Amino acid sequence: MTDTPDRKPRRRPGEPDVEEARLRQQAIGVKLRQLFNDVVNEPVPDEFLEILRRADEKSAPPSAVGAASGSPTGDCD
Amino acid sequence: MNPRADMEVAAEDRFRNDLVSLIPQLRAFARTLCGEAAAADDLAQDAMMKAWDARSSYQMGTNMKAWTFMILRNQFYSDKRRSWRQTQLDQEAAERTLVAVDDPASPLALDELRQALKMLPSEQREALVLVGAGGFAYEEAAAICACAVGTVKSRVSRARRALLAVLEAGGYDRDGAPAGDAMRSILADAERLSGSR
Numbered sequence: 001m002t003d004t005p006d007r008k009p010r011r012r013p014g015e016p017d018v019e020e021a022r023l024r025q026q027a028i029g030v031k032l033r034q035l036f037n038d039v040v041n042e043p044v045p046d047e048f049l050e051i052l053r054r055a056d057e058k059s060a061p062p063s064a065v066g067a068a069s070g071s072p073t074g075d076c077d
Numbered sequence: 078m079n080p081r082a083d084m085e086v087a088a089e090d091r092f093r094n095d096l097v098s099l100i101p102q103l104r105a106f107a108r109t110l111c112g113e114a115a116a117a118d119d120l121a122q123d124a125m126m127k128a129w130d131a132r133s134s135y136q137m138g139t140n141m142k143a144w145t146f147m148i149l150r151n152q153f154y155s156d157k158r159r160s161w162r163q164t165q166l167d168q169e170a171a172e173r174t175l176v177a178v179d180d181p182a183s184p185l186a187l188d189e190l191r192q193a194l195k196m197l198p199s200e201q202r203e204a205l206v207l208v209g210a211g212g213f214a215y216e217e218a219a220a221i222c223a224c225a226v227g228t229v230k231s232r233v234s235r236a237r238r239a240l241l242a243v244l245e246a247g248g249y250d251r252d253g254a255p256a257g258d259a260m261r262s263i264l265a266d267a268e269r270l271s272g273s274r
Binding site for chain 1: 093096097100101102104105106108109118121122125126129130186187190191194205206209210211237240241244245
């Protein structure tokens with residue numbers, strides 16, 4: 001009812017939707033990063049470091065073992 | 078003492094430290110590929126060990142994050158090929174979780190997004206995660222996925238449209254209706270609208 005004929009071509013009916021879709025996409029992007037970062041911020045399970053440590057010991061060349069691996073932790077198994 | 082051996086030890090230490098610092102990222106990427114947390118950690122551990130075993134082929138100073146992500150992704154797909162039956166089961170499990178609230182404490186919106194992500198084709202999901210959350214440029218994501226840059230761009234935009242369509246449609250049905258079917262038809266619509274190649 002308030003539409004003036006000369007305004008119509010400037011304001012295409014699709015535009016508000018496009019803008020809204022863009023905002024929604026932005027919101028999804030924020031949540032996607034949050035989802036990812038939630039896992040990034042979890043403490044790393046000990047298992048990971050344990051596996052790496054074991055592999056490290058196994059792969060150390062026999063001649064370098066004494067010099068390279070500074071402290072063989074005595075108490076803990 | 079042999080100075081060359083010293084250098085190798087130092088380089089190895091640096092490699093190990095860098096690898097350890099990437100573990101949180103690898104776990105996050107694995108979680109988006111697998112969905113299920115225990116399976117994702119198995120995958121991330123396998124990838125970490127593959128990277129460690131391949132340390133002599135890594136070129137110091139190149140993008141180690143991209144390198145390890147590529148290893149993890151390859152591992153994921155070779156596991157998947159080895160057991161397509163398991164993949165089938167995973168898909169069914171993903172659909173079942175559409176009607177189950179796995180973590181009541183997590184905000185609903187995040188949970189919805191998590192479920193919607195699971196319904197995307199894996200190549201769209203990984204492209205979106207690498208670019209949209211992993212902090213990779215399109216070029217880096219293309220290298221990780223072994224495809225063209227344009228392919229990554231189109232996968233990311235299709236993934237975005239599909240997610241939007243799924244979330245707009247209210248995501249999933251908590252009353253036990255066949256949510257898998259509904260989701261499939263929403264995704265098919267989104268795919269058609271975005272003009273699949």
